[in-house]
Amino acid sequence: MIGTLLSDFDITDIITDGRAYGIYKGITVFVDKGVPGDVADVQMIKSFHKDKSIATGKILSLKKNSSLRIPAFCKHFKYCGGCQWQNISYETQLAFKQQQVDTLFSKFPEPFEKLAILPSPLKKYFRNKVTFTFSNRRWMSPEELKDPDLDRRPAGGFVLKGNNDRIMNIEECFLTDDFAVTVMKSLRNFALEKEFSFFDVRHEKGFLRNLTIRFGDNKEVMAIVGFGEDREEIKDVMKYLQVTFPRISALYYSIQPRKECLRFMTPYTHFAGKEFLEYKMEDLIFRTGPASFYQTNTLQAYELYKTAREFAGLTGEETVYDLYTGTGTIALFISLLAKKVVGIDNAPTAIEDAIANAALNKRNNVSFIAGDLKDLLTEEIYSVHGRPDVVITDPPRSGMHREGILRLKTSGAKRIVYISCNPVTQARDIRHLSSDYRLIKSQAVDMFPQTSHVENIVLLEKYAP
Numbered sequence: 001m002i003g004t005l006l007s008d009f010d011i012t013d014i015i016t017d018g019r020a021y022g023i024y025k026g027i028t029v030f031v032d033k034g035v036p037g038d039v040a041d042v043q044m045i046k047s048f049h050k051d052k053s054i055a056t057g058k059i060l061s062l063k064k065n066s067s068l069r070i071p072a073f074c075k076h077f078k079y080c081g082g083c084q085w086q087n088i089s090y091e092t093q094l095a096f097k098q099q100q101v102d103t104l105f106s107k108f109p110e111p112f113e114k115l116a117i118l119p120s121p122l123k124k125y126f127r128n129k130v131t132f133t134f135s136n137r138r139w140m141s142p143e144e145l146k147d148p149d150l151d152r153r154p155a156g157g158f159v160l161k162g163n164n165d166r167i168m169n170i171e172e173c174f175l176t177d178d179f180a181v182t183v184m185k186s187l188r189n190f191a192l193e194k195e196f197s198f199f200d201v202r203h204e205k206g207f208l209r210n211l212t213i214r215f216g217d218n219k220e221v222m223a224i225v226g227f228g229e230d231r232e233e234i235k236d237v238m239k240y241l242q243v244t245f246p247r248i249s250a251l252y253y254s255i256q257p258r259k260e261c262l263r264f265m266t267p268y269t270h271f272a273g274k275e276f277l278e279y280k281m282e283d284l285i286f287r288t289g290p291a292s293f294y295q296t297n298t299l300q301a302y303e304l305y306k307t308a309r310e311f312a313g314l315t316g317e318e319t320v321y322d323l324y325t326g327t328g329t330i331a332l333f334i335s336l337l338a339k340k341v342v343g344i345d346n347a348p349t350a351i352e353d354a355i356a357n358a359a360l361n362k363r364n365n366v367s368f369i370a371g372d373l374k375d376l377l378t379e380e381i382y383s384v385h386g387r388p389d390v391v392i393t394d395p396p397r398s399g400m401h402r403e404g405i406l407r408l409k410t411s412g413a414k415r416i417v418y419i420s421c422n423p424v425t426q427a428r429d430i431r432h433l434s435s436d437y438r439l440i441k442s443q444a445v446d447m448f449p450q451t452s453h454v455e456n457i458v459l460l461e462k463y464a465p
């Protein structure tokens with residue numbers, strides 16, 4: 001079946017996680033960069049599932065363009081996995097995202113309020129963080145392989161989806177401020193001139209490994225360089241960035257010698273400039289260090305938080321638990337409307353930042369606890385902090401741990417505001433909560449234009465006893 005050519009294959013719809021697909025002899029074939037309404041010659045490249053009822057395919061040639069198709073604006077679109085939906089208009093993207101959420105939540109039997117998706121204020125250049133990877137071997141597209149004049153030297157760019165040893169050389173990117181690409185290209189050229197080695201992920205050796213650029217408010221920039229080897233020349237690289245780009249206000253590096261860069265990396269070393277970036281929201285200032293999470297779409301994060309605050313319906317009398325609090329941004333954002341807020345996160349560095357941000361903003365009705373959520377919604381915690389009246393929960397894409405959900409059910413919270421960047425796991429978790437909580441309203445928020453990802457917020461209310 002793998003390799004089968006599907007001639008004039010109809011791509012008919014998108015599934016609830018945003019992938020386009022068509023059906024071939026009962027097999028659902030997901031087609032990368034396909035658009036519903038396309039007719040294409042498609043080659044099956046992988047099959048999943050024991051019964052082989054699910055497969056993926058790639059477009060060999062488009063026979064008929066969907067009426068929804070538009071030209072992509074980035075030259076890397078064909079192979080880059082960063083944004084799958086540049087080939088449809090922003091209005092169509094919003095309609096598909098709304099459809100994803102509506103389909104998932106159509107299975108809930110009781111009626112609830114469906115609010116229309118909130119568009120992102122920026123459709124391009126909205127990300128405040130990007131990571132480029134350097135590699136000793138440049139991945140080349142079939143078109144590039146045929147080009148005798150192509151620069152075949154080591155690459156700096158993005159990892160091809162699912163292949164951490166395939167790095168595509170990047171010349172432009174529209175998701176983040178152009179300055180990020182300018183710094184990456186300049187660093188790549190500097191390293192090539194100096195003949196520094198680029199990282200070889202398979203053999204875990206090589207010097208230059210990755211570059212993360214983060215943008216704070218007031219156009220401030222943090223640059224974090226990852227090195228595969230701890231060498232004297234680190235200073236040369238960092239000095240080069242410091243002198244060439246005075247706009248970089250905070251400079252860090254870390255050593256990441258193993259394949260899995262995050263688990264085995266050294267703590268970040270501060271090289272020059274400020275230690276934090278700052279984000280202002282209403283009367284709050286959030287300080288964010290190199291290891292801390294901050295919502296990647298800065299402007300839309302404010303809309304997301306306002307929606308969460310409104311759903312929480314606070315009067316000043318409630319004890320609120322902010323689960324998966326990160327650096328405590330939601331906890332602090334709602335703190336003036338609550339009697340008390342307790343934030344929980346399993347990343348100790350995030351909790352350190354959360355405590356520092358509470359002090360910086362003089363919010364003293366907020367406490368933060370580091371640890372795994374499923375171990376912390378306990379009678380012991382309630383005896384110290386009180387039981388929650390309202391819970392705000394914002395788990396990672398995998399959703400909430402089953403144990404955490406069971407504990408949430410017995411917490412006594414009257415309302416739960418559930419924020420998620422993956423409505424598929426969100427809908428699953430809400431089903432598990434549905435014996436005790438009723439779905440009241442749902443609001444999709446577009447945090448990630450040009451991609452199929454969608455954020456969704458729901459309000460749940462406890463059934464009367």
Ligand SMILES: C[S@@+](CC[C@H](N)C(=O)[O-])C[C@H]1O[C@@H](n2cnc3c(N)ncnc32)[C@H](O)[C@@H]1O
Pocket residue numbers: 293294295323324325326327328329330344345346347350371372373374394395396401
């Ligand atoms: C989507 S982020 C939420 C960030 C935060 N609410 C915000 O708006 O910035 C998910 C957070 O969950 C935390 N996390 C992941 N698994 C966890 C667990 N089992 N227990 C507690 N926190 C966890 C991560 O450290 C991360 O900060």
